[in-house]
Amino acid sequence: MDMDRRLFLRSSAMAAAGAVTLRSLHAQGPRVKSPNDTIQLALIGAGIQGQGDARWAVQVPGVKLVAVADCYDGRLAHSKELWGSDVFTTRDYKEILARPDVDAVLIATPDHWHKQAAVDAMKAGKDVYLEKPMIHVYEDGPEIVRTAKETGCILQVGSQRVSSVVYAKAKELLAAGAIGKLNTINARWDRNSSIGAWNYTVPADASPQTCDWPRFLGSAPKHEWSPERFFQWRKWSDYGSGVAGDLFVHLFSGTHFITGSNGPTRAMATGAIRYWNDGRDANDVLLALFDYPEGFNLSLRVNFVNGGEESEGFLFTGDEGTMEIAGSTVTVTRVPHEKEPGLTVGTFTEAMQKEATAEYRKKYPVPHPEGAPLQTIQKFSAEKGYADNYDHFRNFFNSVRTRKQPVEDATFGFRAAGAALLANRSAEKGSIIHWDPVKMTLG
Template sequence: MNTLNRRSFLRGAGVTAAGSLMGANLHMFAATLPDQDRPMAKNDHLQIALIGAGGQGQSDTKVALQVPGIKLVAVADCYQGRLDHSKELWGQDVFTTRDYNEILARKDIDAVIIATPDHWHKQAAIDAMRAGKDVYCEKPMIHLYSDGPEIIETARTTNRIIQIGSQRVSSAVYAKAKELLAAGSIGQLNTVTARWDRNSAIGAWDYTVPLDADTQTCDWPRFLGTAPKIPFNAEHFFQWRKWKAYGSGVAGDLFVHLFSGTHFVTNTLGPTRAMATGGLRFWKDGRDVPDVMLALFDYPEGFNLSLRVNFVDGGEESEGLIFTGSEGTMEIAGNSVSVSRVPRQKAPGYTISTFTDAMQQRFLEQYRQKYPVVHPEGDPPLGYDKYVAAPGYSDSYDHFKNFFDSVRTRKPVVEDAVFGFRAAGAALLSNLSYERDNIVHWDPVKMKIV
């Protein structure tokens, strides 16, 4: 992760100011960078453990350890190779085990990162909270709808901190978009369009299977957990997202990020109606979840959300959200937010040109009296503005920083189990609609299928 000295950044960027980029007004805003954090006192240090040391788990831990005052002391995983690699990454003194209960029994662990397959999220989170540990749980929070209320209730009764790992909720970029939308920069919101497309084997979950994968190096029974009992299958073990017994398809992996961002920016509790379509178009390798999915959602606030994931997009990985309003559009792409304002004006009907010149003139005079110009140029400003976060900014870092701040202070997290359930519950509507070949309804307040 790149870093930038705060003083030099503020001197160079002028905090908010400007310049021109392809005709745009360019604004740079300061954002927390890793080297800006204050040193931690000894009694503020936290000891954490990782449960699930795959690609996401190792990535999460590397980011978490950049937050001052955090030390990794234990790792649990069902594959011996990842336990061995954890020692290579973080030191031979790191305790490793295939059974996460050995970690939860330790008194020297304050919090755990759960990055298991989806079908283990609920049980691992509940076990950790009951053992007195605070929890950072990867998205989607749930694998089944019944998981949500159990996790929420356990967090309440144990009084433990749990944060769900959709980092957009901590993003300074999404916070800027939220601010701009609330300020009326694009008028009344009517649609949100979001996508996350890929075109690679790794992007399509065709993860590497190690050469030593067998029943000795892999704890297959423990991995299966509540999933159907089948003979050892290395692809199921290492490429688990391709099967709905362990994962949640593109909806649980990628739609949930787009829901989290949309819900945060718009301050909504979720959709009321959903419909989805798609299919297995290219990656016909034994998986039982689609590689192309499109879905539409109705929101009670008066806007619609359109989502797309395409694992055969013919190009580079592409992600973004476009918010369309009555007077402009706002796009989030990477670490930037762009706003294009074109305030709508009432205009005479197209057929006015078929009238006589005299009638056209009379009509236009009356029309101008009835509909005076509401937004003269510059009020609000027309044109294009782009807001860019500081170089080196990471919303993943901010998300972990916010989690550890909550662990220390016991203040509410930025993404609690209720928010996580609403985002994941909305995302999994896509799978439900796809499987039923029907429209499905959701109560975002009660968080229930209707």
């Protein structure tokens, strides 16, 4: 939607004293932008992820960052250092949503602000790139999905693996039967550093004067000023979603993209704070098992004290081989299942052994031609320097221009985050948790 149209709609709404409804504002839908038009982007939440995302976003041709909102003055000042003194900065993101020169927003706030910021942005006519996890609590999901449909705004969730050429190749290979029928997936994301465990640096000038603590808290329980909670918010469930919301959700996004599944039906999880006893209430070790209606099981693990380097990866196991994703590579190791007559044949007479083996081979031919290797390996590698972050933003801005649904819409994002939060609920309750991945409701 261009500037003139935004100004017209705003002035019309004021003249009608609020008579223009949200639905009528979007009756014709947002305007398709020409490839030559610049998409003007605003950042809401300029922390580690927000600044990193914005750096990728502005690399996409035809995108300009024009505004930043954050609750810490130091990040607002740094945003001007990064993107120019003309960038508008504010503590209150609603000032950004009121600006007619903003086409889309990138939301990278703490999790407990995701729903409200996204809903407010879409109701203001802004397209939204919303960092994962899409939800902080289950009640957030339906409202985000509904608002995206009602407003016609684009909403893409920020799990970049769904735009990755590596994961696209894995999806292609699985669908082609490269490993036969899938039965299990094992995925992990382990770390062994203080920063990896969310102990982010607190700036020396952190204070209630430089940090808008009441605005940061928002809907979270009231709490006295705490610089640790402000800058290391992932360590507390009041603001974050633990390792499940931070890391499991990436693994779910990858799993659902590659398999085409809507999600699991049952979850069992366990975990604890094994090492980082620093006041946090988020587990630093979490293990979980999930049942999928397609007939496979998913096993996930996060360990913040793994005694080694950071490690992330998938292992898909089928009845004829395995497929591993590690970094920018996909490796298929194919060893078709050998169907043998069984050990009991050796207890028969020699004549009966020959007859039984011959009958068995009529049903189950030897899978390998004589002389063929029992094991075959196929490997795919992305180009050196490839970054799925860029592709994910490129896909988002393409949707902004064309109004086509994004690669990771609100429904996909809800299913990934909803599945991840099953692990938290199961670990907390010490019981199996059921989930309907189609209706996106707890059982």
